[in-house]
């Protein structure tokens with residue numbers, strides 16, 4: 001048992017997973033398709049392609065808005081379930097070729113990828129495997145068609161940072177469902193864009209399990225291989241000889257010790273929280289953006305909860321963002337920058353000590369030297385070497401004694417603790433009460 005727990009503590013991310021989690025954890029999604037013109041969320045596939053006409057397309061404006069919120073990349077729906085392609089593909093006519101935009105010569109993927117580079121943003125795409133337009137859907141040829149399109153997107157638009165595979169698998173025009181060749185799709189990404197991360201239900205970047213920005217109380221990036229068979233197993237099977245094949249992303253408890261002891265082995269697969277700035281993924285005139293509080297709270301629980309965060313902004317039919325969304329993104333960026341600009345622990349003494357000789361429990365004392373107002377504590381594990389902390393509590397030192405202020409579970413790449421009330425303290429202490437091995441810390445900051 002002890003051996004296995006130690007192995008669990010040393011399950012490591014790939015270089016791509018590590019880069020996304022630590023350097024680019026917050027990025028934008030853009031849902032744009034004929035749905036934008038038909039007021040639908042799922043197109044039927046028989047839309048008239050001439051309705052797609054973003055006369056004021058403003059990819060530079062999108063990038064500025066995205067950057068104002070502090071996001072570092074953009075992922076666009078190159079093709080959604082309706083099958084309409086936002087780029088000049090050789091393999092389909094249901095595409096920009098039929099749009100009046102630039103007389104059929106428009107290429108949204110090209111315009112956006114170029115704008116991203118001008119603005120220093122990373123670029124990625126979503127290519128829906130479910131295609132309600134293609135006659136090939138439901139046959140082996142469809143996988144060849146899909147791979148040919150994937151290759152176009154991987155080879156003609158510069159560096160790709162993230163490829164998003166939707167899990168939806170419905171019926172095509174001939175009533176058949178498709179067996180997706182994900183292994184074949186992944187192979188093309190490894191070949192043409194070896195630095196791209198891949199989002200898929202089964203990893204390597206896995207779905208958080210909902211589309212409303214909720215995250216788990218305890219979020220583990222080290223999970224049973226049964227949940228994420230796309231990832232490499234890095235441990236022996238758990239000692240309790242069980243079967244976790246029932247497990248799904250929507251389950252609340254996936255990476256806890258009580259579960260992993262039953263697994264066939266552990267993998268590294270961090271979760272991505274996905275949500276839209278409005279109720280729908282596509283633009284609907286009657287919808288309003290979510291409140292700043294809700295978006296900021298989601299940021300804290302995702303980027304500050306050991307996951308990445310993809311936030312969708314839907315362009316309007318004319319190809320611009322709604323002014324209300326642009327305003328909300330700017331407010332979000334200001335709130336994030338304002339909350340985390342002055343690190344009170346900068347240059348202060350931080351002492352880490354094993355607790356009474358333990359080899360996995362420890363205390364971290366932060367000496368602020370004078371009484372400070374405190375709202376947030378940021379704790380990072382050195383996730384490159386694995387995720388270890390199971391539980392901790394935070395205490396403040398004031399009036400000559402220690403007092404509990406927060407109880408938490410996992411830490412991982414980044415945990416932002418938001419205290420329920422601001423308080424003052426001269427010193428803070430993180431008490432790691434359980435960990436799979438001695439924790440290795442990265443940044444520790446107080447705001």
Ligand code: FUL
Nearest residue numbers: 041042166167168274281
């Ligand atoms: C889902 C899709 O069915 C939605 O339309 C949307 O694209 C969302 C991000 O993923 O599975």
